[in-house]
Amino acid sequence: MDEDVRESDVVPGTDAAALIGGTSPEDAANILFELLLDVVRRHRPEVEPILTGGAQKSVSEYSPDLLARVLSAQGIWFQLLSLADQNAAMRRRRHIERKRGRDALLGTFDHVLAEARRAGVSPREIERLLQNLRIRPVITAHPTESKRVTVLEKYRRIYLLLRELEGSRWTERERQTILADIRDQIELVWMTGELHLEKPTVEHEVLRGLHFFDETLFEKAPEMMALLEGALKRNYPDEDFDLPPFFQFGSWIGGDRDGNPYVTTEVTGWALRQNALASLRYYRERLVALARAMSITQRALPVPEEFGRELARALRASGAEEAIAQRNPGEPYRQYLTCILRKLDATMRRAEGGELDVGTPHYANADELIQDLRRMERALTAAKASTIAEDMVRPVRRAVELFQFSTVRLDLRENSTRTTQALQALWWASEGHADGEPPELGSPEWRAWLLRALARPLPADPAGVPLPQDVRDTIAMFTQAAEIRQGLDPDAYGSFILSMTRSVDDILGAYLLAKQGGLFLDAAGTEICALPIVPLFETIDDLRAAPAIMRETLAIPLIRRSTHWQGGLQEVMLGYSDSNKDGGFVASNWELAKAQTSLTQVGARAGTPISFFHGRGGSVSRGGAPTGRAIAAQPAGSIRGRFRVTEQGEVVSSKYANKGTSLYQMELLASSVLQHALKSEHEAALKPSGEYDDALEALSGLSRVAYDRLLSNPDLVTYFQAASPLEEISLLNIGSRPARRFGASSLKDLRAIPWVFAWAQNRHMITNWYGVGSALRSFLDVRGPNGERLLTELFQRSRLFRLIVDEVEKALALVDLDIAHDYASLVSDVAVRDAIFSLIREEHALTTEMVLKLSGSTFPGERLNQFRASLANRLHTVNQVSREQVELLRRFRASDNDDEREKFKSALLLSINTVAAGLGATG
Numbered sequence: 001m002d003e004d005v006r007e008s009d010v011v012p013g014t015d016a017a018a019l020i021g022g023t024s025p026e027d028a029a030n031i032l033f034e035l036l037l038d039v040v041r042r043h044r045p046e047v048e049p050i051l052t053g054g055a056q057k058s059v060s061e062y063s064p065d066l067l068a069r070v071l072s073a074q075g076i077w078f079q080l081l082s083l084a085d086q087n088a089a090m091r092r093r094r095h096i097e098r099k100r101g102r103d104a105l106l107g108t109f110d111h112v113l114a115e116a117r118r119a120g121v122s123p124r125e126i127e128r129l130l131q132n133l134r135i136r137p138v139i140t141a142h143p144t145e146s147k148r149v150t151v152l153e154k155y156r157r158i159y160l161l162l163r164e165l166e167g168s169r170w171t172e173r174e175r176q177t178i179l180a181d182i183r184d185q186i187e188l189v190w191m192t193g194e195l196h197l198e199k200p201t202v203e204h205e206v207l208r209g210l211h212f213f214d215e216t217l218f219e220k221a222p223e224m225m226a227l228l229e230g231a232l233k234r235n236y237p238d239e240d241f242d243l244p245p246f247f248q249f250g251s252w253i254g255g256d257r258d259g260n261p262y263v264t265t266e267v268t269g270w271a272l273r274q275n276a277l278a279s280l281r282y283y284r285e286r287l288v289a290l291a292r293a294m295s296i297t298q299r300a301l302p303v304p305e306e307f308g309r310e311l312a313r314a315l316r317a318s319g320a321e322e323a324i325a326q327r328n329p330g331e332p333y334r335q336y337l338t339c340i341l342r343k344l345d346a347t348m349r350r351a352e353g354g355e356l357d358v359g360t361p362h363y364a365n366a367d368e369l370i371q372d373l374r375r376m377e378r379a380l381t382a383a384k385a386s387t388i389a390e391d392m393v394r395p396v397r398r399a400v401e402l403f404q405f406s407t408v409r410l411d412l413r414e415n416s417t418r419t420t421q422a423l424q425a426l427w428w429a430s431e432g433h434a435d436g437e438p439p440e441l442g443s444p445e446w447r448a449w450l451l452r453a454l455a456r457p458l459p460a461d462p463a464g465v466p467l468p469q470d471v472r473d474t475i476a477m478f479t480q481a482a483e484i485r486q487g488l489d490p491d492a493y494g495s496f497i498l499s500m501t502r503s504v505d506d507i508l509g510a511y512l513l514a515k516q517g518g519l520f521l522d523a524a525g526t527e528i529c530a531l532p533i534v535p536l537f538e539t540i541d542d543l544r545a546a547p548a549i550m551r552e553t554l555a556i557p558l559i560r561r562s563t564h565w566q567g568g569l570q571e572v573m574l575g576y577s578d579s580n581k582d583g584g585f586v587a588s589n590w591e592l593a594k595a596q597t598s599l600t601q602v603g604a605r606a607g608t609p610i611s612f613f614h615g616r617g618g619s620v621s622r623g624g625a626p627t628g629r630a631i632a633a634q635p636a637g638s639i640r641g642r643f644r645v646t647e648q649g650e651v652v653s654s655k656y657a658n659k660g661t662s663l664y665q666m667e668l669l670a671s672s673v674l675q676h677a678l679k680s681e682h683e684a685a686l687k688p689s690g691e692y693d694d695a696l697e698a699l700s701g702l703s704r705v706a707y708d709r710l711l712s713n714p715d716l717v718t719y720f721q722a723a724s725p726l727e728e729i730s731l732l733n734i735g736s737r738p739a740r741r742f743g744a745s746s747l748k749d750l751r752a753i754p755w756v757f758a759w760a761q762n763r764h765m766i767t768n769w770y771g772v773g774s775a776l777r778s779f780l781d782v783r784g785p786n787g788e789r790l791l792t793e794l795f796q797r798s799r800l801f802r803l804i805v806d807e808v809e810k811a812l813a814l815v816d817l818d819i820a821h822d823y824a825s826l827v828s829d830v831a832v833r834d835a836i837f838s839l840i841r842e843e844h845a846l847t848t849e850m851v852l853k854l855s856g857s858t859f860p861g862e863r864l865n866q867f868r869a870s871l872a873n874r875l876h877t878v879n880q881v882s883r884e885q886v887e888l889l890r891r892f893r894a895s896d897n898d899d900e901r902e903k904f905k906s907a908l909l910l911s912i913n914t915v916a917a918g919l920g921a922t923g
Contacts, residue, residue: 025084025085025087025088025869028084028087028088028162028165029080029081029084029873031165031179032077032080032081032083032084032158032162032182032186033077033080035179035182035183035186036051036073036076036077036080036186037051037052038183039183039186039187039190040073040190042187043069043187043190043191044066044069044073046066047066047069047070047073050070050880051070051073051074051077051877053876059883059884059887060887062884062887064888064891064900064903064904064906064907065903065907067884067887067888067907067911068903068906068907068910070884071881071884071907071910071911071913071914072190072193072910073190074877074880074881074914074918075910075913075914075917076186076189076190077877078874078877078914078917078918079155079189079917080158080186081870081873081874082654082917082920083155083158083159083162084162085870086159086654086658086661087159087162087163089661089664090163090660090661090664091166093105093664102231106628107627107628107664107667107668107671107672108227108231108667108671109227109228109230109231109232109667109670109671109674110230110231110234110235111671112231112671112674112675112678113126113231113232113234113235113236114235115675115679116235116678117235117236121678123236123239123241126232126236126241127239127241127242129641129674129677129678130241130242130243130244130246131242131244132640132641132642133244133246133641133642133670133673133674133677134246134611134641134642134643135246135247135248135642135643135644135669135670135673136247136248136249136250136409136494136643136644136645137249137250137644137645137646137647137666137669138249138250138251138252138411138494138613138644138645138646138647139209139212139249139250139251139252139253139408139646139647139652140251140252140253140256140646140647140648141202141205141209141252141253141256148192149207149208149211150192151189151192151193152211152653152657154185154188154189154192155185155189155657156215156657156658157185158182158185158186159657159658161178161181161182161185162182164178165178165179165182201262202253202254202260202262202263202267202271203267203270203271205253205254206253206254206270206271206274206275207274209251209253209408209652210274210275210278210407212652212653212656212657212662213249213278213279213282213403213407213408214278214282215656215657215659216656216657216658216659216662216663217249217656217662218279218282218399218403219659220659220662220663220666221247221249221398221399221402221403221666222394222395222396222398222399222402223395223663224247224663224666224667224670225243225245225247225398225402226394226395226398227663227667228243228670229241229243245398245401245402246641246670247402247666247670248402248403248404248408248409249402249403249407249408249409250408250409250410250411250494250644251275251407251408251409251410251411252410252411252413252497252646253271253410254267254268254270254271254272254275254410255268255271255410255411255412255413255493256411256412256413256497257412257413257414257418257477258413258414258415258497258499259415259751264473265473265476265477265480268410268412268477268480269480271410272406272410272484272492273351273352273353275406275407275408275410275492276351276405276406276407276488276489276492277348277351277352278407279400279403279404279405279406279407280344280347280348280351280405281348282399282403283344283369283396283399283400284341284344284345284348286395286396286399287337287340287341287344287396288341290337290392290393290396291334291337291338291341293392294331294333294334294337294392295331295334296331296332296333296334296385297330297331298330298331298332299330301383301385302383303332303379303383304378304379304382304383306378306379306382307332307336307375307376307378307379307382308332310336310375310379311332311335311336311339314336314339314340314372315335315339317339317361318338318339318342318343318361319361320342324338324339333376333379333380336372336376337376339361340369340372340373342361343361343362343363343369344363344369346360346361346362347362347363347405347488350362350488351405351488363405365404365405365488365489365490366400366401366404366405366489369400370397370400370401373393373396373397373400374397376389376393377389377390377393377394377397380393404489404491404492405488405489405492406488406489406491406492409491409492409493409494410492410493410494411493411494411495411496411497411534412477412478412481412493412495412496412497412531413496413497413498413499413536414474414477414496414497414498414499415498415499415500416498416499416500416501416502416506416509417500418474419474419498419506419509419510419513420441420506420509421470421471422470422471422474422475422513423450423509423512423513424438425467425468425471426453426467426471426512426513426516427439427449429466429467430453431449441505442503442505446505447504447505447508450505450508450509450512451508453512453515454508454511454512454515454526454558455526456526457524457525457526458515458516458520458523458524458525474513475513475516475517476517477517478496478513478514478516478517478518478519478531479517479518480517481493481496481517481519481531482517482518482519482530483518485519485530485531493531494532495531495532495533495534495571496510496514496531496532496533496534497534497536497573497613498510498533498534498535498536499536499538500536500538500542501535501536501537501542501549502542502545503549504549504552504553504556506535507533507535507549507553507559508556510533511529511533511558511559511562514529514531514533515529519531521565526558527558527561528558528561528562528565529558529562530565530566532562532563532566532571533559533562534571534572534573534613535549535550535553535572535573536573536574536575536615537549537572537573537574537575537595538575538577538578538579538582538615539575539578539579539582539583540579540582540583540587540588540591540704541582542575543574543575543579543591543592543594543595544591544594544595546572546595546598546599547595547598547599547601547602550570550572550599550602550603550610551602551605551606553570554570554602554603554606554608555606560606560608563608564608568608568609569608569609569610569611569642570603570608570609570610570611571610571611571612571613571644572599572610572611572612572613573612573613573614573615573644574592574595574596574612574613574614574615575615576588576592576614576615576616577615577752577753577756578752579591579592580752580756580767581752581755581756581767583700583704583707583708584703584704584706584707584708584767584770584771585703585767585768585769585770585771585772585804585807585808586699586700586703586704586771586772586775586804587700587701587703587704587707587771589800589803589804590696590697590699590700590800591700593634593635593696593800596612596634596635596638597635597638597688599612600635600637600638609640609642611639611640611642611643611644612638612639612642612643612644613644613645613646614643614644614645614646615646616630616645616646616648627665627668627669627672628668628672629799629803629806630803631643631669631672631673631675631676632672632675632676632799633799633800633802633803634676634680635680636680636681636683636687636688637680637681638680639673639676639677639680640677641673641674641677643669643673645669654920689798691790692790692793692794692797692798692801695779695787695790695791695794696794696798696800696801698779699775699776699779700775702771702774702775702778702779703771703772703774703775704771705771705774706770706771706773706774706775706843707770707771710766710770710771710836710839710840710843711747713835713836713839715829715832715835715836716747716836717747718827718829718832719824719827719832719833719836719837720747720758720759722826722827722828723762723764723823723824723826723827723833723836723837724758724759724761724762724764724823725758725761725762725885725889725908725912726754726758728889728892728905728908728909728912729754729757729758729761729912730754755767757916760814760915760916760919761882761885761912761915761916762819762820762823762882763814763815763816763817763819763820763823763882764815764820764823764840765811765812765814765815766840768807768808768811768814769808769811769812769815769844769847770840770843770847771843772808772847772850772851773843773844773845773846773847773848773849773850773851774843774846774847776791776847776850776851776854777846777850779791791854792854795854795855805851805854805855806864808847808851809851809852809855809857809860809861809864810860810861810864810867812844812847812848812851812860812861813859813860813861813867813868813871814871814919815844816879816882817841817844819879819882819883819886820837820840821837822882822883822886823882823886823889824836824837825886826886826889826890826893848860874918874919877918878915878918878919881911881914881915881918882915884911885908885911885912885915888904888907888908888911889908891904892904892905892908
């Protein structure tokens, strides 16, 4: 389900339902379902009655092969529903824009800037904000997405055909042709299969990530910038704004080593080359098309004198002046573009690892290509062809500004356990104590050694220091970054993310490894680190410790110098997944909000502002929430135009697979950040309130007590492993990363992603709601009528609390205790099963009662109209798939025949994939 579809995309007071015309989402869904049934009838007619609810047999009587085909059809159905939803949302937004204008459409630049203009925000304030605006969605390769690229392409085709089908110009014959084409694509999906036959490599994940740039993002990101330019002109018509390339993409794919042994220096180097080539190929394609279009003769459009000189210079430098002039005589712009293309081709050969002859014209970096395109824009404008410059050349220039010569900025990530092991090895090698032990971690002696090592010059041959291979690999990661910075794109890397940051020493240690790898700008390695070091605070305890850690960190001269050189900011990453796994849903949200408020104050006092990198996932318990509302609920002053966020797993394809949706999602993200920066420090809904903060602190603590009581139950792990497909998820080939960081089998070492994934699969969903009911009940018991009044005010006035309640209510709508009980029946120990399930059932009843009392609904999701409508189309089939999965788990685990187990495994993995598709999120 599309979590970013708002309850209304139109400003309050407008009847959204009355504005929507054309084919209804229900009609589109019915058409797609009938076409799917047509495909099923052709290939496996016995599947049809199961899909339509007319099956006579029970699930236990289905063969593994039949179950697999049923699940395949159900999975396709969920994807088709998602396409219908996306198309309906796009139609609704277009209709609102036609009838009411873009400033009536929430999530647009026009709406934000119209509000700002009416509020008296000056053009200079807008200009200052735009210059400081920095937004970067970061695509990650967490194992939460299983659609293959070939399948994504077929669904993309279906989406386009579905949109075509709405045209009123078609004859019945033409309409039937479109329907037949949709059916053919569905049939191809049926015959292709969504599951990976082999576990994907990191290389597969890199190419899958780049697929979205090739399909939509290269084209639509510049268009999003044009939308902002248009909104600025409409709302501030007398002003000229210099629009910086504030919106750029990041990636972890190929650079994230945390718990992934398959990400090596070689793999990272390959990923960087693929990233570079993707952008260069796109520019070449656009420039070739531009050259074809630019059939402008100097007789029809006189060449400005300055551009004439630039053209002459470019022709001389090309080494093929005469050939170019003869090929396009009298066509100066084609000649100029030919020179650009020759330089770009040489640049591509260099990116592929080829050697260039001395003096071969090429681009040393993206800025040089940007300048060439700017010259062409200026020339066309000076020659009174400004619309051609704006409509044809500027989009290409914008693309180069946004994507540079690297497509994305690749982050490196490693955890503090690994970096500490490397540092200890460095101590042994550098201090000459082969038989001794390094100082105790966290001791004053350890800190003193780190500071000494950072202050002294590097040895003449740091690479020659004898170190274990795994330590050399860690340092090689930084060495590679230093070398790449001198190459094609100095900004090919984003930053180094240090997972599990627990202390200032952890951060200093990352600086020391960067120094050892050659990332300090001075030869001695004592002054400035070129690569930003970003601590990641993940657990509740880490979030609470973060302000003190960063206060001390920002007082260290080396770090202050480095952050000043890097742009005057210190970035901090916040972990949503692990904090939720650690403390539950309410505690996670509240601790994240508190940490941001405190860290913002720490940065202000230190004179080094702190910006935040939000490690959100797709599901609710991993920070997934509607984009606009999630940003609007961030603490006042915590964004100020700087925003990074992970885009994980299924979120990437749901947001960026289709052009119209991707454009909307980028504008929604950017406009929401812009709006928060303009309004947050003046809004009553975000103003600090002692009474409200006290209430949220109490609710956080109370919910965590209840959540911890469940997690500390000695039988929970036994229950969880048996009553969910936790172990079987590791068999699903949807990501290169292992399910556990260090191969351990404890709950503590289990990654947050499979933790959430498995609780969603078995329909318990405890990570989204457990403890909320106990917290609300206890709060009212203690505070009585005054507490009830306070909770009502919180629900009405606190954006954070309202977001929490809304997302809890959505989660409750997805919980099904009857199905959960079926999963619980897989637990062989009756006493364990009854004890744990009773706790979950009681807390679920209490949470439902308390949340509905607070929201005024009579059942979960009643007031969330679009969510409820989307869920209604899916829930029956999701329930059906869940019951099929229970049966598959039972038979898979009971079988001791290898061939039989393999058949059950295939169907079981399909069921996991299908439930995830139906719920709209995995990890």
